[in-house]
Amino acid sequence: MFTEFTQQLRNSFELYQKSSHLFSRRSELANTQATARFKEALADAMGGKITPQEFWSGYGDYVVDFAQRSVLFMDTLRQRGNNYLEHVKAGQPPLLHFDYEVVLDARKFETPVNYMLLKIIPPAGVKIDPKLRPYIIIDPRAGHGPGIGGFKDDSQVGVALREGHPVYFVSFHPKPEPGQTLLDVCEAERRFVAEVRRLHPHSPKPVLVGNCQGGWAAMMLAASNPEDTGPIVINGAPMSYWGGAFKEGEGDNPMRYAGGMLGGSWLSSLTADLGNGVFDGAWLVQNFENLHPSNSMWDKYYHVFANIDTEPPRFLEFERWWGGFFLMNREEIEWIVRNLFVGNTLWEGDLRARDGDRLDLRAIRSPIILFASMGDNITPPQQAFNWVADVYASTDDIKANGQVIVGMLHENIGHLGIFVSGKVAKKEHAQIVEVMKSIESLPPGLYAMKINEEKGAGGKIEYSVEFVEHRLEDISQRLNKVGRKDENIFEAVAEISKHNQRSYEMFVRPWVKMIANEPMAQALRTLHPLRLQRWILSDLNPMMAWLGPVAAQVKAQRRAVPADAPLRKAERFGSSMMSSLLDFYRDMRDGMTEKSFFELYGNLFLMGVEDPDREVPQVVTEPRQLAVVKEALAAIERGGYAEALVRTAALIKRHGQPFLLEQIELKRDLEESYAHLLPKMARADWRQLRGVQEIICRYEPARALASLPKLLSNADERSRYLALLDALAADPRFIEHGLDPSQQAIITKIRASLAQPAVARGAPKAAPKAAAKAPVKAATKPAAKPRAASKSAAKPVVAKAASKAAPKPAPKSAVKASAAAKPSAAPAPAVAARNLVAAKPVAKPAAKPVAAKPAAKAVAVATRSRSRKAAS
Template sequence: MTIFTELYRNWAEYVTDSAQRSVLFWDVLRKRGNIAVEHFEQGKPPLLAFEHETVLDGRTLDRPANYALLRILPRPGQRIDPAKRPFIIVDPRAGHGPGIGGFKEDSQVGFALRFGHPCYFVTFFPEPEPGQTLEDVARAEALFVETVRDLHPDSDKPCIYGNCQAGWAVAILSAARPEIMGPIILAGAPLSYWAGVEGSNPMRYTGGLTGGSWAALLASDLGNGRFDGANLVRNFESLNPANTYWTKYYNLYSRIDTEEERFLEFERWWGGIFLMNQEEILAIVNGLFIGNKLARGEIVTSEGGKTIDLRNIRSPIVIFASWGDNITPPQQALNWIADVYDSAEEIRTNEQVIVYTLHEDIGHLGIFVSARVAQKQTSEFIGGLDFIDILPPGLYELIIDDKRPDLPNADLIPDRYVMRFEPREIEDILELDDTREDELRFETVARVSQVNEGLYETFARPWITPFVNEATARWLRLMHPARLERLMASDFNPFMRPLEPLAEAIRRDRRPAAPGNPFAEAERRMSDGIVQALEEYRKARDIGYERMFKAIYGAPLVEAAVGLRAEGARHVRRRGDAELRAELAKARMALLATRIEEGGRLEALMRSLLYVFREDRRMVDERTFRMMERIRDERPEAGKVSVAQVKDCVRVQAAILQIDEERAIRALPGLVPDSEGRERVLDAVRRISGAQGALSAKAQARLDRVQAALGLQERKTGRAANA
């Protein structure tokens, strides 16, 4: 066979394959359009992979909100323990519809059910209730939490899992109603909107480059009082033009025989776009995106004038962020800690537990939908939540390692991963950022935004709103590219209908190109070139955005025009009732000092463990907690101790050791007066402290000190001599 014959054969093979893939590609887009139309006609229900039922509809409340509480029904054969801690998954209302937290089997919902927990899901409807505000939503969500607590009176407080924008909503609710909340998990949730690294994170510049909140106000006015979530979707898509305009479609085209199901599954959720009231989007933009008021402690409720202070959160906070997330980078997820607390010691004094973990490379959506993340991070969060709930107060980084065969007491770990909680300081949080000086420019943005919003309301709004009604608003929403591209590719377009029979015929006679076809390889190289060109465009665009932002909002004239050049005009971090908190902390410490000699076996055990590992970082390891569970299960006659009881005991004993360590250890015999009880306490301390292997010299010395305090040293020595 000559080279020209082989070339012709490869060309004919490639042309046939390419033509078939083109028809199948457009047929998949047709299906995507039909799915979007069908979802709209069904009322855009939550896209959950699990059966569910409505427990409470927020639209029926005195202050209605377009939210509802769903109970997730277990799969056939799945056993759910109603006495276990319930999980409440809250999805973000940031343009798309609900469902991302239970989108597939390997998800937050899926793993909560696998571990036998009752699971609930907070959903929302496509359109807000008339006059609905963020406070109405918060009231509804608080009622949802109370309802779940009433349904499970014998369990610990429910864990609230807040995804993306739902994370800050959960944090606000936890600060406003700390008494009803259990542990909260904030996944990809931005709480410090001004934070980021120079040269990256261009999304934080968007508000400044558009001139502030007036753009959201204009969009809401054109929507007849409602803001179209499609605008937020486009903002997300603009961050990665290579993926938005080429990669995701080329992946479908090049792998058309295997990619259809995955593509349609995700696009079904991506194409479901929801609305907000004008009051809601303005509160979000002014209070969070541009004002950054949550981290600064400047959000005040409309009723009662209560300040939302994140220091009021009493339950453990788990933060999951990723270095590959260009929407919520780690700085936006974590810098609020440095805004609220001066040191880790202050966190401990406030009896707060904050745990964070950082993924190396997963993107924003991958935090919620990646099976790899669900099987590791999500699974460990849910399976190890009780351990997190009883951690001593402080700041920790959660490290999730593979379980090694040579790991001491590896049999204590039921799965392939082991959790390790490394104590951290505020300096560790600040080291994740390059500098915080760049955040000063965002104060200028906030001032400029106020000016522009006032100008818009005074001079432009009176000329716009008379020409807008619901019909024009619906037409504008329909014409948005995010909707139009799906509608035009659906069966509503008569030119798309012949694709279905043609695609079926092609599938019956599919002729893919052979592996190694040179023309197919040239196609892939061309695709790589297009991706590279779009990436270069993105980099140049982002650099231009940053330089423009700095030039505008770093200009002395602009700063002076909005009153930020005067001495003392810059924002001083709000400390709120810091002095009152300090006095209350002193009063609590004085009260606890009177309880040093009070308690029983549980108090003696926790005090001894905290003392042994007080200066040893290995204390917070999953094996330690697993050994505690094993000892508990070995002694059923002692009765079950709830997580809440252990949690309260740990916090009290940690504070007691902080008050007077020596007195606390001397008081141990009084907590366990009988010799048998002391033997059991010491045995438990030995087994738990040794769960991670040999003790350090410092920890061993402290363990010997506990043994001596319990008066057991001579008995142990005597037994050894007799032996």
């Protein structure tokens, strides 16, 4: 007992030393940055030689300019206040740049919620193809109102419309319906998706695009309704709430400590109780503003003041959205804080939807695209990506589940910039839409999406996209420098939060409810600092009545001083110093918060405050011992025609080579030509089958090749398999790309192994067995005839995919893309164009000639000349 106590003291002292050292480094970094800011500002102010006489000669003009800018700046704030009052009076409708019509209003559902589904009306000159895949954009409900996903023409809504896709927008009203919960909202969103599918019966499943809070809401929706949802794009969405940087020199994730420093979830409950059962979203916006005091208190205002002749329209437009504060029910905010912010339990699989189904992310069968930024201190990359390692045990687990996960990381854009930046919309969001069909064609695995900029003809910027495969184990280690050990301490936060919440509910809540009422709640909301600073500087205040007429006269007699005038430079120097001081305060505050957090909860964790009965999972370090690997290898001799095709593709996969967009398009053409030789299965089933076969070929390539004849023991299936090889070998579109020697060698071995007699053509055929515990269900109905691809003017985009995952000793080979099933059509197996060819070219096609498409149509595909969006 004494030894254990001594060890706890030793660990506590070590923790104190580490946190103190880390704070010292944070302080040093803050000082360095402040000094650099000072030198930079001073150099700008002192730039150029100037005499004292020249400095003061413009003094009079500067005073007039300063006074005029002051009047115009105050008038801008008055207009902001008026805009706020007008927006509130109008009911705070969605602030979308585009016209829209209401498709469904969930306030009229049996279980009403304050959500609605909007259909975006395309602007003049934009033509929508109703057969293309619809996009459903879910805006965040995190204090602000809806609209950020379609705030301007260059936005998520805009780029999808310009590609011809129908676009729908999930919006919401300012006040929640009485008693509504987040699970009720999830159920309403399921009905929205069903309605979109009903309106577009001949289109692929809709893409879900979730921003911030809308991101994890989209994942909840997809997990509860995986059969109706297509690919999911989540932008800046916190999914693993305990994650963040914890290394020397970085203190950029302060929000993850906020719950612990406030004692857990009880404060949110108190705020909601004081609001008469309604939580004011303005407090969430206040948290965002506190992250950047320099911007919230100085920079954004000085930028308007310094550019008063041009900046007010942009400032007023953004402030209309930023100042739209929405409400939540007490049940909603408590659910969010307990299960997400503090508890981090959403993805453990224990939560259930309203109908009782488990919210299990492993049930999602569609590709998932994650977009985060290194410059985002609200949703750092660790919080955006770590959930993958929480849900999947390894890379092989991802593959065995047939899942495609694509990550994209911006270098420096801030949280809001992910959604509202025009540059990000035209580059990242546009390319996601552009290559969505290619993403669906990727084999299962974890990929990084990289967008390269190139100058084309006339100096126009063109983009090329590449997908590089990574190991989950490597990505997790790269993002989390201490192996996520720092997250263990948050277990103590969760336990303390539960205790404080129970104490509040027992001893405080009854008294608060006795005094809370609607007039008091409305008064508290009206007097919230963020609302007060708006309406008090508006025409509602009689002391502002003089400002409008005076500002109009000032504009008529404006005498602006050039920005490079000496006194304007001195003004900028003073502004820079104020901004630098506030940044220094923020850095020191965040560093001290981090230090206090780890010293307080770290000691509680060491003392065993976390659940003592919690089962600690055994970490498997040898990949072959993983359950998914054992199950896949156990099924190495089980299967049939479909497994044989997919295994062939996996055997000749060439690692480290890019997927080109032209190759993916050629593969689609070949799918249409040889659909009669391909099994009919859903695309998600193909991906799962491909993942299992890749595991087999990675760990046992020799056995995988040797056992291939057993998968084709039936004579009819073997003949069908060889017919496909022969047909491809004779197809001029296929010959254009050719195979390398290693691929030729594998095909030669395959043909030699299949030369042995198979089961007689008239013999009974055994039903193919699926891989153990990784069933792949074939479609019960014949697939419909493939639809013609929709062609439109393409942007010069190249989609590549390169695998960095080091395989076990397997022959080098290439699979240019996995099969991507056409909606309602027979999907191609995971056999890329370029994969299957005879060792020696076949002079004649199969007995039954296959009508090949004109070579010019498929081969004349310039790498950067076209990008066909076939029902994507």
